[in-house]
Amino acid sequence: MSFKGQHILSVKQFDRDNIQYIFDIARKMAPYASRKKRTRVLDGAILGNLFFEPSTRTRVSFGCAFNLLGGEVRETTGMESSALSKGESLYDTARVISSYSDVIAMRHPQAGSVAEFAEGSRVPVLNGGDGANEHPTQALLDLFTIERELQASGQSIDGMHIAMVGDLKFGRTVHSLSKLLALYKNLQITLISPQELAMPDEVVSALDNAGHRLTISDKLEGNLNADIVYQTRIQEERFPSKAEANQYRGKFRLNQEIYTRHCKSNTVIMHPLPRDSRQEANELDNDLNLNPNLAIFRQADNGILVRMALFALTLGVQDLVQDYECAV
Ligand code: CP
Structure with a gap:
């Protein structure tokens, strides 16, 4: 090779x-x-x-x-x-x-x-x-991270449940990662976004054709019981105006309280970074920084x-x- x-x-x-x-x-x-x-x-x-x-x-x-x-x-x-x-x-x-x-x-x-x-x-x-x-090199490092994090609990990528959250329309990292996930078997994939920022049809079709079980939702609650939660930022730079991006900011915040209520005790949290820490967005709260399942810095490493x-x-x-x- x-x-x-x-x-x-x-x-x-x-x-x-x-x-x-x-x-x-x-x-x-x-x-x-x-x-x-x-x-x-x-x-x-x-x-x-x-x-x-x-x-x-x-x-x-x-x-x-x-x-x-x-x-x-x-x-x-x-x-x-x-x-x-x-x-x-x-x-x-x-x-x-x-x-x-x-x-x-x-x-x-x-x-x-x-x-x-x-x-x-x-x-x-x-x-x-x-x-x-x-963003192919990001997708490879994301998949590398998923494999490492799951291995720690004796799991593999095949058969896992991943929830991807946020701006799935403009987020290139979730496009590339999804295309790689289409190579694996028997995944449960939950796509959570505002309807206007849904994953492009071409990417959904690739996941569907791979035989994965797909759930598409515009709600965070009830959909986070996954092995991996992959959070993303609203990609303001791809919107026609900042005002338009602002409509979606802060809709899918993940913090320790939501994690405790809705995730599994070992759900791994990922984010390609940068996370938008401004108060109006704050999609991944700093109160998760001490959560051992927050993998965002291991992911960057x-x-x-x-x-x-x-x-x-x-x-x-x-x-x-x-x-x-x-x-x-
Ligand atoms: N994940 C990622 O692409 O981060 P940067 O925009 O900082 O390169």
């Missing part, structure tokens, strides 16, 4: 075998991510880290993952600081940056833009989120492992990481 030279643009390119292979490599990255060991396997390699839309975790974890493998990072943030704002095409930008870099990670506000960029690139391109379309694995695989060095170990 080889990912060398491949773009990572959509979760549709994965099957269960290659997901498990990526996870095997990700697990092997743990001692390097925790600085117990050090490797220079990507010494001399350059990551072009292009983020044309705000990001904290994805941008920084792509950069850290590359540094942890011994490579260097050059990045640009924001459309206004790039020549795209002068009318340069994605194709031209890709031609130029791909001659400066060995691999590129990119986020852009338009659906399909990262795939368009990849057509002009001579090196692998990893999609860090393209509009409301996909797992992003380093999965992104290290993806760099190693797309650059074809996954079997050389140990050979290039050096003193810590």
